[in-house]
Amino acid sequence: MYDIFLDKEQKNIKYRTREYVRNVPHDLLRKMDKEEIQYPKEYVQGLAKEGLLGVRFPKKYGGQGLNWVAEIAALEEIGVLGCSLACLYSLVSIIGEAINRFGNEEQKTKYLEPILKGKMFCAEALTEPRGGSDFFGATCLAEKKNGYFIVNGQKRFVVGSEGADVFLVYVKTAPKTSDPHQSISVLLIERDFGVEVKHVYGLMGSRGGGTGRLFFKDVEVPEENLIGKLNMGGLIFNQMMIPERMTSAGGAIGSGRAALEIAARYSTRRKAFGSPIMKYQGVSFKIADCITLLDAARCLVYSTARHIDANDGMNSGVIRRMVSQSKKFSTDANWQIINHAMQILGGIGYTNVYPIERLLRDARLTTIWTGTNEIMNLLIQHEYYKELQQIPEIEARDVEKDAVGAEYTEEKFFE
Numbered sequence: 001m002y003d004i005f006l007d008k009e010q011k012n013i014k015y016r017t018r019e020y021v022r023n024v025p026h027d028l029l030r031k032m033d034k035e036e037i038q039y040p041k042e043y044v045q046g047l048a049k050e051g052l053l054g055v056r057f058p059k060k061y062g063g064q065g066l067n068w069v070a071e072i073a074a075l076e077e078i079g080v081l082g083c084s085l086a087c088l089y090s091l092v093s094i095i096g097e098a099i100n101r102f103g104n105e106e107q108k109t110k111y112l113e114p115i116l117k118g119k120m121f122c123a124e125a126l127t128e129p130r131g132g133s134d135f136f137g138a139t140c141l142a143e144k145k146n147g148y149f150i151v152n153g154q155k156r157f158v159v160g161s162e163g164a165d166v167f168l169v170y171v172k173t174a175p176k177t178s179d180p181h182q183s184i185s186v187l188l189i190e191r192d193f194g195v196e197v198k199h200v201y202g203l204m205g206s207r208g209g210g211t212g213r214l215f216f217k218d219v220e221v222p223e224e225n226l227i228g229k230l231n232m233g234g235l236i237f238n239q240m241m242i243p244e245r246m247t248s249a250g251g252a253i254g255s256g257r258a259a260l261e262i263a264a265r266y267s268t269r270r271k272a273f274g275s276p277i278m279k280y281q282g283v284s285f286k287i288a289d290c291i292t293l294l295d296a297a298r299c300l301v302y303s304t305a306r307h308i309d310a311n312d313g314m315n316s317g318v319i320r321r322m323v324s325q326s327k328k329f330s331t332d333a334n335w336q337i338i339n340h341a342m343q344i345l346g347g348i349g350y351t352n353v354y355p356i357e358r359l360l361r362d363a364r365l366t367t368i369w370t371g372t373n374e375i376m377n378l379l380i381q382h383e384y385y386k387e388l389q390q391i392p393e394i395e396a397r398d399v400e401k402d403a404v405g406a407e408y409t410e411e412k413f414f415e
């Protein structure tokens with residue numbers, strides 16, 4: 001029914017992605033969860049071969065010249081595979097956004113094109129051991145010297161790092177400036193420049209996606225690998241909030257859909273007290289809640305995608321609010337749906353006989369990464385208060401005056 005949101009080309013991408021996802025080997029997901037695979041290159045290469053990677057980017061670099069609605073339609077399908085595979089798909093969208101929007105022609109040919117063709121693998125490094133939410137507090141330092149940036153510092157929790165050939169890295173280039181918004185730059189750093197990648201910790205979920213720690217020790221990065229202008233990282237990050245958060249939002253819809261379908265089918269077959277458990281309202285009302293949450297998430301995420309497309313893919317105050325709402329609502333909804341699904345399956349849902357427990361471990365991450373849902377709240381209310389000031393009073397009904405006691409203005413104390 002959601003095809004109503006999609007035109008012919010968008011439907012084509014959705015159903016081709018669905019077909020690709022159907023054929024991803026079950027064993028790949030099992031091995032990734034057991035950490036027998038650290039980075040599934042063939043999966044990314046396969047997506048590229050089918051023309052499903054970075055569908056928003058221009059055809060001349062290997063994209064499909066489509067838009068955000070198309071990418072969300074694809075992401076809903078990809079999300080069925082869980083967090084790691086959805087993230088490896090999304091990294092192309094995220095890193096691609098920076099290169100396509102802010103990079104020069106040479107950088108697009110050298111990096112964007114091979115990334116879209118599955119010939120080069122990429123990762124994004126923003127978070128540091130000292131923190132991820134406080135973006136402008138970054139300490140990973142890059143000093144300009146003789147045509148190079150000399151990079152020192154660490155980044156952590158970098159998905160895809162174990163397989164990546166190139167990293168999009170946010171670095172501090174003006175540590176002494178009084179305005180932190182003008183202190184960060186974005187560099188494309190090839191692994192072969194001397195980046196050390198370490199697999200330091202185990203993860204609760206989202207395994208097999210090559211998450212690791214990056215160490216930079218006097219790494220020499222040629223000046224031409226600067227994306228955009230020097231100290232323009234804040235501006236770039238502002239735009240990057242769209243792909244970072246929309247990819248989380250889109251993927252979460254697919255994951256929630258997978259959990260809901262497993263639980264709903266199970267409830268038609270599993271019997272308790274002589275009846276299929278779907279006959280008990282304790283069960284079927286949970287299914288109703290899941291369907292409603294999923295549809296609400298879809299409506300929000302797709303309408304946000306349309307807003308972004310209508311603004312030529314660029315960020316704005318309203319878009320920032322809607323993107324943050326989409327990320328928060330969709331990932332929270334996914335978490336609730338999977339928990340309901342686990343409850344409906346009873347004890348067997350807690351075992352690895354069904355994939356609900358893996359989806360649940362994955363889903364827990366999505367409320368934390370690409371900006372925590374608390375940070376989403378920060379942005380949502382901030383943008384709304386700004387919008388509120390701009391609502392022209394003359395056009396709106398003064399609802400306050402509908403109160404019976406409206407004339408007691410002296411009772412309206414504010415200080």
Ligand SMILES: Cc1cc2nc3c(=O)[nH]c(=O)nc-3n(C[C@H](O)[C@H](O)[C@H](O)COP(=O)(O)OP(=O)(O)OC[C@H]3O[C@@H](n4cnc5c(N)ncnc54)[C@H](O)[C@@H]3O)c2cc1C
Binds near residue numbers: 130158160203373
């Ligand atoms: C498996 C995994 C994969 C990841 N992948 C990547 C990746 O590929 N690239 C990358 O750069 N990063 C990645 N991240 C990092 C992720 O985006 C950060 O963990 C996240 O942004 C939070 O940063 P933090 O962990 O440093 O928590 P902190 O920033 O220390 O926050 C801790 C807590 O404080 C809350 N908090 C902080 N500030 C505020 C505030 N102002 N108001 C209210 N609450 C606040 C947060 O919501 C959170 O609950 C990944 C993380 C994980 C776990």
